[in-house]
Amino acid sequence: ATTPAKATTPAKATTPAKAATPAKAATPAKEEEKKAVEDPKKRKTEEKGEEPPKKEAKKEDAAKAKKEDDSEEKNAPPEKRPTIKEEVSFIPSDTTLNVVPSAGGKLLMAMTEGGMQYLIAGARANMGLKAGRYMYEVKIVEALNPAESSGGQRGRVPMPRQLVRLGFSTKDSTPLLGDSNDAAYFDSEGFYVTAKNKKVQAAERFTRDQVIAVVLNLDPASPNVNTISLFREGERISKPQALPEHLIGKTLYPHVAFRSVTVQMLFGPQPAKALPFTCRMVQGAAQADVVVTAPPKPDAKFDVVLPVGLPDEGTFEWLDGFLEKNPHYTELSDRKIQEWATASGLVKPRSTGPTTSNDKPLFNYGLPGMDDGSIRRIVYAMASVVPRHYLIMEVKSNLVAAERQEMLKKFSLP
Incomplete structure (x- = not known):
């Protein structure tokens, strides 16, 4: 009964064993061994977990460049001149309507309700610098x-x-940093921006829980005169960046803009993180080096203007001329909300069709908070409690006496 013994088919089924691909797959290992023999320096580098020499050289060059930049900056001598007594702060007219200050203006938040989460908030300080080096x-x-x-x-x-x-701007710039060419700033992505469409990658990125310092150097005795520099946790993360020509010689104000974050403003007089060199902060500036914007008096009165004009008779052209001569007024209109949205990165919707106009442009962003009227409601709600001069351009509503009265009721607070 040798039939079972002859039934060696299972034993002959050695195809899997013959498929010795795994055993033959030793070629890569041999190739690696060969490469290691050919390039022992590279093998040694990999075994030690070290970076290639080129990367190490780049890091060393970058660190050397930072040290050279900092060595050019000299320690600020003790200030013997009278320093400012006013507190560095933010005046309501120099902020966007969605800025919510707290802790005496040292903490700035932005509203996120009803489409406000898409809009950038901006605030310009009341202390302008015209000389010296400050941060x-x-x-x-x-x-x-x-x-x-x-x-x-x-x-x-x-x-x-x-x-x-983070940067500096002139007094004539809009509170929304980046909406005009009268500013120079760094952003959290590491770009240095000097105009609407002019930016260069000039710094490392920064994020939450890091102390970021911005240094403005207007000292003619310094090799880095007319530059802005950025520091993170006391260490330089950008080379000194030149101010644009049209800003040189002008008084520049600390300016911050942000979206979906809360920022703590630190003006001094002592820094939270010391730099490689001694640098005075804005709160410790000499009186001769600054221009102070006076805040409104506690009992100040503010105007709310509702122009009355006929539709399609140049009402918005008149408005542009009026605001140019009276820049202390803040325009409230659907047109202005859309300009704000565009400056914040939203794509402006197409305004075509018989139902659209400058007075009532279409809100078809595809975002509920922008399209359902919530953004307009929040803007007017904030305007009623933020003290400043307003000009409300609602051509149709301003023509109707009852609607004018209803609008003025929103501004009845002291």
Whole structure:
């Protein structure tokens, strides 16, 4: 009964064994061994977990460059001149309507309700610098991720969601940093921006829980005169960046802009993080080096203007001329809200059709907070409690006496 013994088919089924591909797959190992023999330096580097010599050289060069930049900056001598007694702060007229200051103006938050989460907030300090070398610090203490409604069509959200811009601007610039050419700033992505469409990658990125210092150098005795530099946790993260020609010689004010974050403003007189060299802060500036913007008096009165004009008779052209001559007025209109949205990175919707006009442009961003009228409601709610001069351009509503009275009731607070 040798039939079972002859039934050696299972034993002959050695195809898997013959498929010795895994055994033959030793070629890569041999190749690696061969390469290691050919390039022992590289093998030694990999075994030690070290970076290639080229990368090490780049890091050493970068560190050397930073030290050279800092060595050019001399320690500030003791200030013998009278220093400012006014507190560095933010005046309501120099901020956007969505800025919510707290802790005596040292903590700045931005509203995130009703479409405000998409708009950039901006604030310019009341202390302008015209000479010397000074710095201020900012710390991102909170990064927000506002909830978004899922209803309706999904539009394009401006990116990045959280952003911070730190720099300086002139008194004539808009509170929204980056909306004009009268400013120079760094952003949290590492770009240095000197105009609307002019930016270069000039710094390392910064984020939450880091103390960021911005140094403005207007000292003619310094090799880095007319430059701005950025520091993170006391260490330089950018080379000194030249101010644009049209800003040289002008008084420059500390300016910050942000979205979906809360920032802590540190003006001194002592720094939170010391730099490689001694640098005075804005709060310790000499009186001769600064220009102070006086805050409004506690009993100051503010105007609310509602122009009355006929539709399609040049009302908005008249408005542009009036605001040019009276820049202390803040325009409240649907047109202005859309300009703010565009400056914040939202794509302006097409305004075509018989129902659209300058007075009532279409809000079709594809974002519920922008399209359902919430953004307009929040803007007027904030305007009623922020003390400043307003000009409300609602052509149709301003023509009707009852609607004018209803609008003025919103501004009845002292």
